[in-house]
Amino acid sequence: MDNLRQKAKELLESKTVNLVIGYENGTNGKARAVFITDPEKTGKLIYDERCKQNLAVYLNKHEVKHYGKIAIVAPLMVMRSILVLVSECQVKKENIVALGIGEDGSLLDFPSLEVVEKYVAKIPLGNPQSDQEILDKLNAMTMEQRRAFWQNELERCFKCYACRAACPMCYCLRCTVECNQPQWISAPAHPLGNLEWHMLRTMHLTGRCVSCGDCGRACPLNIPIHLLTMQQAEEAFHMFGVRAGTSMKAESALSTYKPDDKENFIL
Amino acid sequence: MSLSNIYVPYLMEIESITEEAPEVRTFRLKFKNQEEGENFNFKAGQFAEYSVMGGGESTFCIASPPTRAGYLECTFRRTGRVTNALSKLEVGDTVGLRGPYGNIFPIEEWEGKNLLYIAGGIALPPMRCVIWNTIDKREKYKDITIVYGARTVNDLVYKNELKEWEERPDINLITTVDPGGETPEWKGEVGFVPTIVDKVAPKAENTIAIVCGPPIMIKFTFPVLKKLGFADENIFTTLENRMKCGFGKCGRCNVGKYYVCKDGPVFTLSQLNNMPAEY
Amino acid sequence: MTPEKKIIDRVALDKLYESLKAAGNKMFAPVFRNEQTDFEYNPNASEISYNHIQTTQSVKNTVFPKIENLFRFESSQKGVDLLNIDFTKVPRVVVWNAHPCDAAAFSALDSVFNWDFKDEIYNSRREKLAVIGMSCIKADENCFCTSVDLNPGSVKGSDILLTPLANGTYLAEILTEQGKAIADANASLFTASNGENKEEVLAKVEKQFDHSKVTENLANGFENPFWHEFSLRCIGCGACAYVCPICTCFDIQDESKAGNGRRLRCWDSCGFGLFTLHTSGHNPREIQSQRWRQRVMHKFSYQPDRNEFIGCVGCGRCSRACPVDMNILEQLVALEKLEVAK
Numbered sequence: 001m002d003n004l005r006q007k008a009k010e011l012l013e014s015k016t017v018n019l020v021i022g023y024e025n026g027t028n029g030k031a032r033a034v035f036i037t038d039p040e041k042t043g044k045l046i047y048d049e050r051c052k053q054n055l056a057v058y059l060n061k062h063e064v065k066h067y068g069k070i071a072i073v074a075p076l077m078v079m080r081s082i083l084v085l086v087s088e089c090q091v092k093k094e095n096i097v098a099l100g101i102g103e104d105g106s107l108l109d110f111p112s113l114e115v116v117e118k119y120v121a122k123i124p125l126g127n128p129q130s131d132q133e134i135l136d137k138l139n140a141m142t143m144e145q146r147r148a149f150w151q152n153e154l155e156r157c158f159k160c161y162a163c164r165a166a167c168p169m170c171y172c173l174r175c176t177v178e179c180n181q182p183q184w185i186s187a188p189a190h191p192l193g194n195l196e197w198h199m200l201r202t203m204h205l206t207g208r209c210v211s212c213g214d215c216g217r218a219c220p221l222n223i224p225i226h227l228l229t230m231q232q233a234e235e236a237f238h239m240f241g242v243r244a245g246t247s248m249k250a251e252s253a254l255s256t257y258k259p260d261d262k263e264n265f266i267l
Numbered sequence: 268m269s270l271s272n273i274y275v276p277y278l279m280e281i282e283s284i285t286e287e288a289p290e291v292r293t294f295r296l297k298f299k300n301q302e303e304g305e306n307f308n309f310k311a312g313q314f315a316e317y318s319v320m321g322g323g324e325s326t327f328c329i330a331s332p333p334t335r336a337g338y339l340e341c342t343f344r345r346t347g348r349v350t351n352a353l354s355k356l357e358v359g360d361t362v363g364l365r366g367p368y369g370n371i372f373p374i375e376e377w378e379g380k381n382l383l384y385i386a387g388g389i390a391l392p393p394m395r396c397v398i399w400n401t402i403d404k405r406e407k408y409k410d411i412t413i414v415y416g417a418r419t420v421n422d423l424v425y426k427n428e429l430k431e432w433e434e435r436p437d438i439n440l441i442t443t444v445d446p447g448g449e450t451p452e453w454k455g456e457v458g459f460v461p462t463i464v465d466k467v468a469p470k471a472e473n474t475i476a477i478v479c480g481p482p483i484m485i486k487f488t489f490p491v492l493k494k495l496g497f498a499d500e501n502i503f504t505t506l507e508n509r510m511k512c513g514f515g516k517c518g519r520c521n522v523g524k525y526y527v528c529k530d531g532p533v534f535t536l537s538q539l540n541n542m543p544a545e546y
Numbered sequence: 547m548t549p550e551k552k553i554i555d556r557v558a559l560d561k562l563y564e565s566l567k568a569a570g571n572k573m574f575a576p577v578f579r580n581e582q583t584d585f586e587y588n589p590n591a592s593e594i595s596y597n598h599i600q601t602t603q604s605v606k607n608t609v610f611p612k613i614e615n616l617f618r619f620e621s622s623q624k625g626v627d628l629l630n631i632d633f634t635k636v637p638r639v640v641v642w643n644a645h646p647c648d649a650a651a652f653s654a655l656d657s658v659f660n661w662d663f664k665d666e667i668y669n670s671r672r673e674k675l676a677v678i679g680m681s682c683i684k685a686d687e688n689c690f691c692t693s694v695d696l697n698p699g700s701v702k703g704s705d706i707l708l709t710p711l712a713n714g715t716y717l718a719e720i721l722t723e724q725g726k727a728i729a730d731a732n733a734s735l736f737t738a739s740n741g742e743n744k745e746e747v748l749a750k751v752e753k754q755f756d757h758s759k760v761t762e763n764l765a766n767g768f769e770n771p772f773w774h775e776f777s778l779r780c781i782g783c784g785a786c787a788y789v790c791p792i793c794t795c796f797d798i799q800d801e802s803k804a805g806n807g808r809r810l811r812c813w814d815s816c817g818f819g820l821f822t823l824h825t826s827g828h829n830p831r832e833i834q835s836q837r838w839r840q841r842v843m844h845k846f847s848y849q850p851d852r853n854e855f856i857g858c859v860g861c862g863r864c865s866r867a868c869p870v871d872m873n874i875l876e877q878l879v880a881l882e883k884l885e886v887a888k
């Protein structure tokens with residue numbers, strides 16, 4: 001933690017960056033995002049097991065972009081999200097300094113995002129174990145059982161869009177649910193409208209989800225919405241052999257065509 | 268219907284459609300239920316929610332004056348979902364209408380004064396109602412000046428009426444188009460509305476200025492009027508905030524402690540000075 | 547009417563619930579499911595939670611549901627027909643076991659849906675609603691009812707307010723004619739009270755700020771850097787607005803197939819980027835700090851000014867629901883101390 005604070009302080013002092021995004025102690029024992037511009041305030045930074053929010057979501061926020069060069073505390077999911085955002089031209093790589101956090105919580109030295117790519121390449125990627133276990137159970141169900149499970153979950157959704165707002169990859173200025181010429185899917189939060197929207201969101205995140213789980217954590221109604229995109233992350237890996245957030249080159253599974261892509265899923 | 272319901276619109280039939288400019292249309296509407304029509308009272312400045320069943324609702328002013336009974340008119344540009352749906356309608360089709368909502372231009376207080384109307388682009392419709400309203404009571408007002416500008420000659424709306432106003436000796440009409448928007452035959456001014464107002468330099472004494480137009484035009488016209496000596500309380504405008512309900516419930520048009528749908532859409536510059544610039 | 551006090555025991559309470567349900571009321575009561583406590587319609591008496599601190603959602607759903615039919619339309623050769631909603635089909639609803647903050651919220655909703663234009667759809671639901679409140683004997687760090695003129699035992703908005711007493715019975719304060727009708731119809735379930743004092747069992751909720759000071763500071767704080775600083779974390783979702791018992795922003799949408807369909811009212815939030823976007827592309831509240839400011843200003847400055855109520859009952863739901871720990875209480879305390887130029 002001291003290393004992290006020290007490094008953040010140096011970056012601000014030397015004006016290498018104008019803003020540091022990290023975690024601080026929030027209210028009622030929670031950890032939360034903090035935005036630091038004053039080197040003297042870097043003492044607020046913390047990193048522990050409560051720091052679960054995917055901070056990369058802020059990189060696309062108007063008020064944050066405004067700061068120009070930004071350092072961001074980056075555990076694995078944030079590193080991967082940065083790589084996706086760079087590959088999709090959402091952030092400029094020269095504007096980002098990743099304050100990498102290793103699996104053991106230690107500060108990693110990342111002089112550039114290329115080094116982040118190399119680091120990520122060495123780590124076995126996949127869904128968090130606890131989530132994968134639930135997915136395995138769901139996958140073992142019959143189609144009818146699974147449909148019933150999701151209908152029951154999604155019916156409750158009131159379309160607060162916290163899941164979408166929490167996800168760094170959900171940055172569209174107008175989400176399909178808000179496009180109304182034509183109205184592709186129903187906007188109201190009734191069971192059908194909910195199902196339609198979540199299916200579309202899931203498809204749009206296929207091959208782009210980094211399995212951080214933040215959408216599910218954000219849901220005030222405890223709908224495990226992250227399981228949908230996490231399942232698709234696995235599907236995309238099995239079909240196309242790529243995982244999201246491993247490279248700054250644009251090779252998102254669903255928007256890149258390769259002659260050797262499997263085609264057996266095409267009906 | 269057992270109990271009334273403020274969300275249920277009147278059903279209106281499209282009596283005629285006028286193509287005003289590219290993508291801009293005027294509907295003349297009449298009430299399907301005559302009794303509803305007779306009980307419908309509105310004043311200049313008010314607006315309504317127009318809808319296509321299945322296509323949604325949209326807010327526009329009532330563009331015809333209350334002095335012309337028997338019909339209502341609205342003018343809209345095809346831009347969003349609802350105006351697209353409206354554009355597909357033909358004479359005889361049905362439109363829903365809720366209203367009238369909002370406050371009014373205090374035209375009775377303006378009696379005995381000069382009126383200076385300044386409008387830009389598609390903002391002539393909100394003003395047309397009050398213009399006709401005061402023209403229909405011409406003897407009550409002194410000089411009436413209208414400065415109207417659009418991007419190009421083709422974008423000027425109400426071309427027939429502009430001609431009529433032009434020809435009337437008791438109305439001083441000045442039309443202008445943005446530089447580059449003129450045609451070889453164009454006889455009006457060329458230049459942005461604020462510049463033309465500056466050039467025409469109407470006198471501020473005993474005069475009310477009414478300004479409607481895109482936010483940018485309004486922003487640059489106010490200082491010109493101030494320079495000419497207009498007091499803030501003699502400058503009127505209408506705000507075009509996004510609205511849904513029209514009656515102070517949905518929260519969409521809330522700016523500071525005001526609700527544009529209830530307290531507006533008509534505001535004086537002195538009122539605007541006292542509210543956050545969230546319009 | 548002058549309030550009456552009675553006693554009801556735990557077994558009789560379940561019977562009262564079943565009796566109201568059997569009388570044809572739709573019961574809106576808190577249940578623990580999906581790892582949270584939230585209101586549901588018509589749970590079994592045994593499923594009802596009596597030991598939660600706060601439900602995820604509020605009671606506004608009973609009078610302002612997430613989707614409301616406004617009317618239906620049908621098209622035919624002859625034109626379009628509008629079908630008003632059948633107000634006789636609006637169900638009688640009993641809100642069961644709502645905390646005082648929730649019960650108090652109804653008066654704010656009444657005011658919004660009735661100032662000037664009367665919203666018949668809202669009113670038809672409201673007229674058929676009875677509220678059985680439950681005083682709080684525990685609270686958490688997010689609760690701040692006492693800072694907004696309420697308290698864990700406030701009677702405001704309840705027809706009957708129950709308070710769980712130390713001996714396991716409940717003190718029932720019968721507060722309105724409607725409450726009396728319920729008590730009278732179930733008279734055998736109640737016993738006489740004996741001067742029981744509810745104050746000693748109520749949760750202790752310290753007053754955290756002076757709301758009139760907040761309102762005063764807001765009047766001069768529109769341009770304060772506070773808004774940028776305190777809202778950088780906000781991701782602009784609708785969670786805080788949707789769980790709030792007082793937020794009433796809504797959208798109007800059509801749904802139809804081949805000319806037949808309905809017009810709906812659905813929840814919306816001033817925190818969404820598209821909320822105020824004009825068709826022209828101009829957006830009066832372009833960035834999140836402006837939208838966050840709108841939320842706080844609306845509740846603590848504009849509503850007190852225009853509607854004479856504070857747009858917040860201190861339930862703390864928004865703080866609990868926020869995915870990024872935008873804690874409203876923390877912000878209000880900071881706003882009370884804000885240095886503003888007058």
Ligand code: SF4
Binds near residue numbers: 166170205209216230
């Ligand atoms: S888990 Fe959810 S929030 Fe995280 S990247 Fe995937 S879709 Fe986005």
Ligand code: SF4
Binds near residue numbers: 160219221
């Ligand atoms: S966060 Fe939950 S309730 Fe909100 S839109 Fe997403 S799934 Fe629905």
Ligand code: SF4
Binds near residue numbers: 790792859
């Ligand atoms: S603003 Fe927050 S604390 Fe206040 S009433 Fe709404 S949800 Fe409760």
Ligand code: SF4
Binds near residue numbers: 780782867
């Ligand atoms: S304060 Fe929290 S819940 Fe409200 S919009 Fe911001 S992130 Fe969402």
Ligand code: FES
Binds near residue numbers: 518519521527
């Ligand atoms: S348009 Fe709904 S409150 Fe003004």
